[in-house]
Amino acid sequence: MTTADERFYRARVVQRVDVAPDLWTFRIQPGGHFDFTPGQFATLGLEINGKRIERPYSMVSAPSEDGVEFFLELVPQGMLTPRLYKLQPGDELLMRKIAKGKFTLQTGDSRMNHLLVSTVTGVAPFVSMIRTLAKEWREGRFDGAHRIFLLNGASRPWEFGYKDELTRLSEEMPWLQYVPTISRPWDHAEWQGEIGRADDILRKYADQWGLNPENTHAYLCGHPEMIENSKAILKRRGFVEKGAIKEETYWLLPRHERSAAA
Numbered sequence: 001m002t003t004a005d006e007r008f009y010r011a012r013v014v015q016r017v018d019v020a021p022d023l024w025t026f027r028i029q030p031g032g033h034f035d036f037t038p039g040q041f042a043t044l045g046l047e048i049n050g051k052r053i054e055r056p057y058s059m060v061s062a063p064s065e066d067g068v069e070f071f072l073e074l075v076p077q078g079m080l081t082p083r084l085y086k087l088q089p090g091d092e093l094l095m096r097k098i099a100k101g102k103f104t105l106q107t108g109d110s111r112m113n114h115l116l117v118s119t120v121t122g123v124a125p126f127v128s129m130i131r132t133l134a135k136e137w138r139e140g141r142f143d144g145a146h147r148i149f150l151l152n153g154a155s156r157p158w159e160f161g162y163k164d165e166l167t168r169l170s171e172e173m174p175w176l177q178y179v180p181t182i183s184r185p186w187d188h189a190e191w192q193g194e195i196g197r198a199d200d201i202l203r204k205y206a207d208q209w210g211l212n213p214e215n216t217h218a219y220l221c222g223h224p225e226m227i228e229n230s231k232a233i234l235k236r237r238g239f240v241e242k243g244a245i246k247e248e249t250y251w252l253l254p255r256h257e258r259s260a261a262a
């Protein structure tokens with residue numbers, strides 16, 4: 001790596017966990033101070049043939065943790081992920097020194113419920129928020145008045161990078177509800193949980209949990225189609241005020257697929 005640009009850290013991978021053939025987590029030591037609010041993203045990159053390729057990635061870790069954790073998906077035809085996928089502990093990558101993004105928990109008004117809807121790696125910012133609240137809860141700095149309701153969709157059971165941790169936390173934390181759901185259950189007779197896409201089960205759980213626009217903020221993260229479908233469902237339920245729904249779309253659908261999803 002050749003960059004000497006002051007905007008970047010030459011960060012180092014310190015841990016890698018392979019979750020599935022195309023999903024993995026990294027823990028990175030930035031090599032300097034890196035400040036962020038749960039829900040924000042970092043900009044990671046590599047220099048490839050003298051050209052810097054960068055992409056945004058949401059932090060999974062809480063700001064208090066040692067190192068910064070990410071949950072990544074390999075996009076085989078992509079510019080950056082096939083190269084990031086080759087990195088092992090000890091390898092270097094570029095990381096912008098400043099975190100960005102406004103996809104953070106809204107806690108400044110009377111809406112105390114937070115409905116978080118995600119697909120696969122889109123769970124990342126929600127894990128950061130939940131780890132942070134769990135730490136504050138254990139230290140007596142969070143009273144549980146804000147309640148978190150997380151729907152986490154994937155095609156198959158092995159795509160959940162954080163299911164065990166989130167299940168444990170939801171058993172321990174009275175303010176957390178967690179529902180993982182899979183959309184391709186047919187090869188997984190052992191799966192005991194919900195079936196369907198996250199947006200398919202959204203209505204059912206919003207009703208069950210008593211979530212409405214007067215008491216709830218909604219946050220959608222990950223697959224563009226899930227975000228469009230969920231937004232349409234929530235809007236029909238009255239989530240129409242500016243700021244009622246926050247969204248973090250991880251990539252854009254090709255033009256010909258966009259109208260079908262809207």
Ligand SMILES: Cc1cc2nc3c(=O)[nH]c(=O)nc-3n(C[C@H](O)[C@H](O)[C@H](O)COP(=O)(O)OP(=O)(O)OC[C@H]3O[C@@H](n4cnc5c(N)ncnc54)[C@H](O)[C@@H]3O)c2cc1C
Pocket residue numbers: 041055056057058059070071072073074075077078079080081082101121122124248249250251252253
């Ligand atoms: C705010 C923000 C946070 C993000 N956080 C994460 C994160 O935590 N983890 C993560 O893995 N990714 C995350 N992404 C997506 C990430 O930034 C890259 O877009 C992704 O890693 C692909 O990069 P690439 O260079 O390999 O592919 P590119 O060369 O950028 O894309 C190639 C093609 O694949 C499409 N594409 C991109 N990603 C996917 C995908 N996952 N599935 C199907 N098609 C795709 C693109 O639209 C494009 O058409 C985030 C994106 C945003 C905007």
